[in-house]
Amino acid sequence: MNKILRINMKTKEIVYESPKDEYLKTGGRGLIAKIMLAEVNPTCDPLGSENKLIIANGMLTGTNVSSANRISIGAKSPLTGGIKESNGGGITAMWLAQLGLKALIVEDMPEDDNWYYIKIDKNGCTLEPANEYAGMGTFEYCEKMIEKYPDCAVTCIGPAGENLYHSAGIATMDKEKKPNRYSGRGGLGAVMGSKKIKGIVAAEKGSVTIADKEKFSEAFKAYTKIIMDAPSSANYRTLGTASTVRVTNDLTGLPTRNFRGEKFEHADKISGESLYEFIKQRGGEGKTTHACMPGCVIQCSNVVPDKDGKTIVSPLEYETIGLMGSNLGIGDFDAIAKLNAMCNDFGIDTIEVGAAMGVAMEAGEGQFGDASSAFKMMDEIINGTVFGKVLACGATITGKVLGVSHVPAVNGQAMPAYDPRAIKGMGATFATSPMGADHTYGPVIKTDKGWAEASKGSQMFMAILDSLGICMFTRAAIANEKQLLVDLVNGFTGYDLDVDWLEKVSTETIKDELRFNELAGFTKENYRMPESFMKTEIKSTGDVFDLTEEELDELRL
């Protein structure tokens, strides 16, 4: 896992490079930040020739370490105008690492209108014609790839990315070879589409070498046991991320009817507990627990079956339940799961689209609580009507077009399913993240400390996990296990790193990201909560988002 594969879409040149020294001891999000800062003009048009699409493997990716094979994708975001890294589960990152890649950089764009896919195997990389796949949903495209390459791992875009929709995501195959895992945020699917790349296909499996097998194995066992034994893991395994519904609803923080600050009267119908029962009762292909990548012992994923036991979607997760469920007033798993499946196949972010639909419903386009309104909007998106294109531009543009001022978004990117007035730690992260409103940048739902301090700590730790390639659902279990993480890296790579190195990765990653944005024209005024969430109270509690400007300014490194 030591090469950088660079593909120029204008010249079609394909080069394997040795990474610069400074790239060796970071990975994933941290490496993306370094490459972006070194190579990408921060003021470039995100959908123009100067932007680059980068996939960077985490420091542990390629191994069997549980939850350490997240795919990390980055570029300048068409939604926020700043740097974006979006990671997701699935199998592709592991396969790319096992084919020897530390990172993949796609640069420039073709001058003609042809589509391509990137094929990588042990013999190297080729650009393959893909015009015949243009317009295909992600599921059909993956089936076509499996026909050609029976054992493959695919990461791809759907029509949303091809159409350069700003809320387009990038889908990655799960263990069952379905494109169910999403790097959904920031409109990275549009960046991939702008470069005319339909898919990235690891067409065979390789392997990685463990430098110090003994050290690695020892750390591996300790790490696995900690993750296995953690109560948080058990919770994810049983109820999945949907377990959060009850927690946030109790705090009046579950978004309800465009983040209007009310508890959702049907929260019990869409809770983790109800989802568990729903899946159990339906049976068939349904699974209450499921791993999205090999080796994961948490297995937070699930498979939601329809009445006949056939899969509607896998997984159904908290953010989608919040944004396409309660945020639209919909308390019905069948509807939410179907909307989710439509988004996955079309290749669009459920958070951004759910938030945009909530804004549209507030403007009177459709009715809160009426699932048929949401399906109609989804059809408009898929059919590419002007209204559909507005929604596909995300919540901020939808608010501007339809004249809604209460828009749950920061720097152009919609808020995940936490009302920042109730869950102020998430609010602090939404406001100060260089990536727009992004819960994964530093999740905080509850804390004994101050909100700002808790957000900062979470941001620092997430930068570590994201650079190692590790899923954030390990964080409760391993928050105090930094030495173990270092031991895993040393065992795998043969380096002799220490905990200070890990802290440095964290600090540098965040600083690099903030610096990129600064060069793109961001100032402290970009790191603020929208006025409406600072002024409009949650009626039942009187809460507004009231972290001060000073607190927010201090949160940035």
Add this chain to the structure above:
Amino acid sequence: MNKILRINMKTKEIVYESPKDEYLKTGGRGLIAKIMLAEVNPTCDPLGSENKLIIANGMLTGTNVSSANRISIGAKSPLTGGIKESNGGGITAMWLAQLGLKALIVEDMPEDDNWYYIKIDKNGCTLEPANEYAGMGTFEYCEKMIEKYPDCAVTCIGPAGENLYHSAGIATMDKEKKPNRYSGRGGLGAVMGSKKIKGIVAAEKGSVTIADKEKFSEAFKAYTKIIMDAPSSANYRTLGTASTVRVTNDLTGLPTRNFRGEKFEHADKISGESLYEFIKQRGGEGKTTHACMPGCVIQCSNVVPDKDGKTIVSPLEYETIGLMGSNLGIGDFDAIAKLNAMCNDFGIDTIEVGAAMGVAMEAGEGQFGDASSAFKMMDEIINGTVFGKVLACGATITGKVLGVSHVPAVNGQAMPAYDPRAIKGMGATFATSPMGADHTYGPVIKTDKGWAEASKGSQMFMAILDSLGICMFTRAAIANEKQLLVDLVNGFTGYDLDVDWLEKVSTETIKDELRFNELAGFTKENYRMPESFMKTEIKSTGDVFDLTEEELDELRL
């Protein structure tokens, strides 16, 4: 002309204040910049309670000095997110000055849904109910006001401003009491709408006192003679601003089919010379020359009649011919004039909407050259369809929604009718103006100097004219007559100012505006040309916009 009238739309409090000392020796745009910087939170929501709508009279407004009664309106712009001043012709500014006002500040917004108009006469100011006028076009509303107040001057918004459309302008009555003169840019109509103000009505005429009649009269005569005798004035009087069509088309700078950098094959059909003949031939109510305000000796305005001699629109000006004519591929005065009239009555900026329609046509929504496409889009705007709302959001949002990257706009505001690759002085002004792409901020079509230097000189001089209340069409005549301008001010006010004061007004105005934007979060990266105009050549000349970042940075004070 010495009071500031302050109206709070939440409390309905109305107060006449004496201006602070620092407000006394500036006016119009310069005074707006000072008030904005002192009173308005630069990071506020432009359509929220913290923004203010300001009308400030120029230092010479209220007198009979030719072309010195421009109405100057300012606020934070919903289009650009920065400071905006937009001035226009007509009679209201003179009337407000003659009723004793130096400025009018409207603050906060009502908590209920009622509409109001502001009535001002010699007895003071009242807020009058206006629900019965909501939804009315500007023409019908002005007729209603004339029924109530037979001798009045009205400034108002149409449905576009009521609906908070970001391209809504503010209309002012001309001498014939028709709302034909526009403070069109920056979406100030939406700010007025957000405060639930349908109109501002000067319900009777007052007068101003000339402090030093002899000095004033002497300067007045000299100034009038210079304006009268200037060749530029004769040109405006004969051909109006439409005379620019030939000039810019010859330079390949007339926008054609979404600023695609081609000469327009029908330019001769929409030139100033053709417009003159067109009006002459039709006769009836048509006028080839016409003054928009009392005392103006330039009289650049016109009245365009239909086949039966009835007025279609007054005036038809260069910017509209460029944006709704050649930019849409339309070479037909009847169509352009009708589109213009529809915009005027609905209360929306022809530049912004024309640019948005050009972007939409490039995206395949309608056909270049097909006027019926443009009328259909205009109907969508008026009927408030989602597509209409997209267009009414302006060119930038239209480009984002429809996926067009070649969008003629800077900081969210559409370019007036000058391709910045051919007419680089305008491009320099578009890029560095704190108000988005705005030709009136520092017009330069041709120059013997460098483009940047010419833009800077023009920007400095326009800040003077805009603070005195003087129309930019005097500038060729009086560019070297600063002492005369000072004499006019001294004669009118009794002050003892000198030319240094005039330079100070200019410098301070621009600095105040840039400072407001800086506090709003603007950086040097906001003062740039869009990538597409720097990279895409005009085919026939090879020109791109190639002023360097250093040149642009130096252009800001």
